[in-house]
Amino acid sequence: MPRPRSPKEGPWMVERLEHISDVRRRVAEARARGLRVGLVPTMGALHRGHASLIRAARAETGLVVVSIFVNPTQFGPGEDLAKYPRPIANDMDIAGRAGADVVFNPAAEEMYPAGFATTVHVAGLTEKMCGASRPGHFDGVCTVVAKLLDIVRPDAAYFGEKDAQQLAVVRRMAADLDLGVEIRGCPLVRDDDGLALSSRNEYLSVEERREALALSTTLGQARQAILGGDRDAVALADRLRQQLAAAPGVKLEYVAVVDPDTLADLATIGDRVLVAVAARVGSTRLIDNVVVRNVG
Ligand code: AMP
Numbered sequence: 599m600p601r602p603r604s605p606k607e608g609p610w611m612v613e614r615l616e617h618i619s620d621v622r623r624r625v626a627e628a629r630a631r632g633l634r635v636g637l638v639p640t641m642g643a644l645h646r647g648h649a650s651l652i653r654a655a656r657a658e659t660g661l662v663v664v665s666i667f668v669n670p671t672q673f674g675p676g677e678d679l680a681k682y683p684r685p686i687a688n689d690m691d692i693a694g695r696a697g698a699d700v701v702f703n704p705a706a707e708e709m710y711p712a713g714f715a716t717t718v719h720v721a722g723l724t725e726k727m728c729g730a731s732r733p734g735h736f737d738g739v740c741t742v743v744a745k746l747l748d749i750v751r752p753d754a755a756y757f758g759e760k761d762a763q764q765l766a767v768v769r770r771m772a773a774d775l776d777l778g779v780e781i782r783g784c785p786l787v788r789d790d791d792g793l794a795l796s797s798r799n800e801y802l803s804v805e806e807r808r809e810a811l812a813l814s815t816t817l818g819q820a821r822q823a824i825l826g827g828d829r830d831a832v833a834l835a836d837r838l839r840q841q842l843a844a845a846p847g848v849k850l851e852y853v854a855v856v857d858p859d860t861l862a863d864l865a866t867i868g869d870r871v872l873v874a875v876a877a878r879v880g881s882t883r884l885i886d887n888v889v890v891r892n893v894g
Contacts, residue, residue, distance in 0.1 A: 612694040614686075614701045618749050621702050625661065625750055633660030637752035637779075638698070639743055642666040643683040643797035647787040649696040651756040654784050656697030663750050664698040670706055672738030683797060702750075709745060718744045720767050720774070723861050727763050727854050728876060728885065739764055740771050747777055754780040760787075760794055762872050762887045766861055786887070788814065794886045801882040809847030810879045813886040816841050820873045821888045831855040831864040831871070842877060851876040851883070858889055869893055 615621050625635055636659030638651045644666075655662045666689055673679035686703060693701050717737050723729075724736035747755060755772075757765045769781045787795050792814035793807065802810060816838055828834055835855045842850045855864055858872040867890075874887035 612690055612698050612701055614690060614703055616702075616704055616708065618704070618708060621663065621700065621749055624700055625663070628661035631660075634754070635659055635661045635663065635750060635752045637746060637750045637755040638662065638664045639746050639755065639757070640664060640666055641668045641682065641797065642689050642703075643685060643800070644689045644692040645787075645795045645797065647758055647760060647795040649692055650787050651758060651784050652693060652696035652698050654782060655754070655756050658754060658782075659752070661700070662698045663700045663702055663752065664693045665702040665704075665746050665750075666693075667702075667704055667709065667742065667746075669709075669738055669742040671710070671741060672735050674732055674734060677732075678798070678801075681801075683800060702746075709742065717741050718771065718775075720771050723763070723767050723770055726861060727852055727856075727874060729763070731851055731876070736764070736767050740767065743768055744771065744775070744777075747772070747779055752779055754782050756782045756784055758787075759783050759785055759887070759889060760796070761885070762858065762874055762889065763861060766859055769859070792818065794884075796884065798882055798884065802879060806847060806880045806882065809845070810882075810884055812842060812845035812848050813875055813877060813884060816845070817873060817875065817886055817888045821890055824867055824871060824873075824890045824893055829867045831867050834867070834873075838873070838875070842875065847879055849878040851878065867893055 628635060636655030638655050640648050652664055668682050670679055690701060718740040719737050720740055729736050757768055759765060765783050772779055772781050789795055791811060793810055820838055835853050838853045842848055854874045856862060856872050857864060858870055870891050872887055872889050876885045
């Protein structure tokens with residue numbers, strides 16, 4: 599059966615590969631045909647946020663590889679590694695509809711065989727915000743992303759602004775290690791009620807979900823304040839902290855008002871600003887942010 603030429607024409611035929619050697623072979627075939635290659639790294643439980651990354655890759659590259667790997671090294675002790683959702687059949691469907699050619703879905707032993715001993719560590723950027731409460735998390739992220747980039751050797755790799763710190767860290771790593779890949783940041787996708795889409799949202803009860811809306815509501819107000827001329831980053835951060843600390847059901851972890859690339863704390867809001875928050879609602883850890891550009 600011929601492959602549909604565009605996702606609009608129907609589900610894309612997706613191939614599920616579990617071995618590094620098979621992915622390398624598939625990429626080499628595409629390269630021999632002169633195709634550009636795109637990579638979308640994910641942990642699965644795909645939603646419209648992931649689909650937007652896959653569509654961006656589809657628009658820019660001729661072979662779209664989506665990795666689905668719940669990476670054990672980025673989870674800390676007591677985190678949700680065991681219960682993280684793994685609905686692979688549904689994921690294949692979503693990946694296909696969004697335009698993926700290949701889903702790379704390795705076992706943990708394929709990525710971390712016995713004797714594995716290497717860690718990629720990006721200093722500085724990883725120590726604050728999510729890094730402060732999740733020690734080792736970004737080492738796990740960087741190590742697996744470095745491996746995936748080496749396995750696929752894509753022209754471009756697609757990451758969501760949902761994980762704004764991760765995006766900054768991966769950009770730093772790719773530049774520092776001369777990985778020769780374009781790192782593309784894609785806009786955060788929200789549900790109709792404003793909640794940032796996340797695979798972890800399915801842990802939330804109906805009431806917790808309602809309480810979680812305080813994050814996006816507060817960030818929306820921050821955006822309006824910045825667009826309205828608010829330039830005092832410290833006062834803004836303090837105000838957001840107070841607001842979220844008072845929100846029912848929300849256990850605030852941090853509010854950061856920082857430069858989106860360096861993650862340096864801002865005193866005065868300049869041209870571009872990232873306002874990021876992390877909080878627990880019930881036992882679920884959620885992150886959300888807004889990036890405001892061309893503030894000037
Ligand atoms: P995850 O599966 O949560 O590791 O996410 C895989 C990729 O999808 C990361 O680059 C995320 O930033 C991105 N992503 C997750 N949720 C969203 C969202 N709501 N909007 C945009 N990108 C997202």
